Amino acid sequence: MGIVNPSRAARMLNRIVFDVTYNCTLDCPNCNRLCGVFPRKNDISLSKIKGFVDSSIEMKKYWVHIFIAGGEPSLHPEIDSIFKELKRYVLFFKKEFKANSIVKYFTNNHSKKAQDRLKNLPDFINMVSNSDKKNAGTRFKPMLVAPIDLNFYDDNHLMPCQELYNCGMTLNYKGYYPCAEAAAIDDTFLKKDMAIEKLADVNFNNMVEILHHTCRYCGHYFEPLGFKRSEKLMISQTWKQHLKNMQIRI
Numbered sequence: 001m002g003i004v005n006p007s008r009a010a011r012m013l014n015r016i017v018f019d020v021t022y023n024c025t026l027d028c029p030n031c032n033r034l035c036g037v038f039p040r041k042n043d044i045s046l047s048k049i050k051g052f053v054d055s056s057i058e059m060k061k062y063w064v065h066i067f068i069a070g071g072e073p074s075l076h077p078e079i080d081s082i083f084k085e086l087k088r089y090v091l092f093f094k095k096e097f098k099a100n101s102i103v104k105y106f107t108n109n110h111s112k113k114a115q116d117r118l119k120n121l122p123d124f125i126n127m128v129s130n131s132d133k134k135n136a137g138t139r140f141k142p143m144l145v146a147p148i149d150l151n152f153y154d155d156n157h158l159m160p161c162q163e164l165y166n167c168g169m170t171l172n173y174k175g176y177y178p179c180a181e182a183a184a185i186d187d188t189f190l191k192k193d194m195a196i197e198k199l200a201d202v203n204f205n206n207m208v209e210i211l212h213h214t215c216r217y218c219g220h221y222f223e224p225l226g227f228k229r230s231e232k233l234m235i236s237q238t239w240k241q242h243l244k245n246m247q248i249r250i
């Protein structure tokens, strides 16, 4: 497979991020879901969340953390029902593992809707990341700089970035991906529908296989070189061409 550290990379299998929507009220240039450059409104279905909860309970799955993110999650029209579904897992977790789940909610807090939602989160959400307009655009490292454009990619020595180990895999409206960035790259550029549909089918090999398609286009791959977070959009040839093909002006 060529991945450097399989034991560490396995961390992606016990941490999960829900990208419940790609809809957002902001358009940060280096958004790591590419919501700024490729605005889109793909909402996860309630049945996908229900499927996640059912499978997690059936598999007695221990999730180290669950992140509720996007896009701006408060824009999902069924966010209350999503919370209700997740509560089923949280109650199961408490009973099975005698502990509270770590459930974190990510919001840009930049609209009345987002602010109202933040004031009324269910109790089981025990952590919040609240980035307001001032810093939302500077939180991310450039995404649209493809390692293959700068000769910084060798498929035989795939070296996924820390995102994979720290945040874990992602469930979006299509299914499961190894990381949120891979999901966004497939959604906006590759369009290969690489998502694994069912949680029970997710394994180390099929997640790494997806990374072999996506890391080569992801600016976060430059992590070892210390890429800085930036407000300015940085973009390399492959992405420029894609924007041109899509007739997107930036």
Ligand code: SF4
Pocket (backbone or CB within 6 Å): 024, 025, 026, 027, 028, 030, 031, 032, 033, 034, 035, 036, 070, 071, 072, 108, 136, 137
């Ligand atoms: S607020 Fe977050 S999700 Fe929205 S465009 Fe900015 S970085 Fe992306």
Ligand code: SF4
Pocket (backbone or CB within 6 Å): 160, 161, 162, 163, 164, 179, 180, 181, 182, 211, 214, 215, 218, 219, 220, 221
């Ligand atoms: S380099 Fe990009 S696609 Fe690869 S693991 Fe990191 S965030 Fe995911």
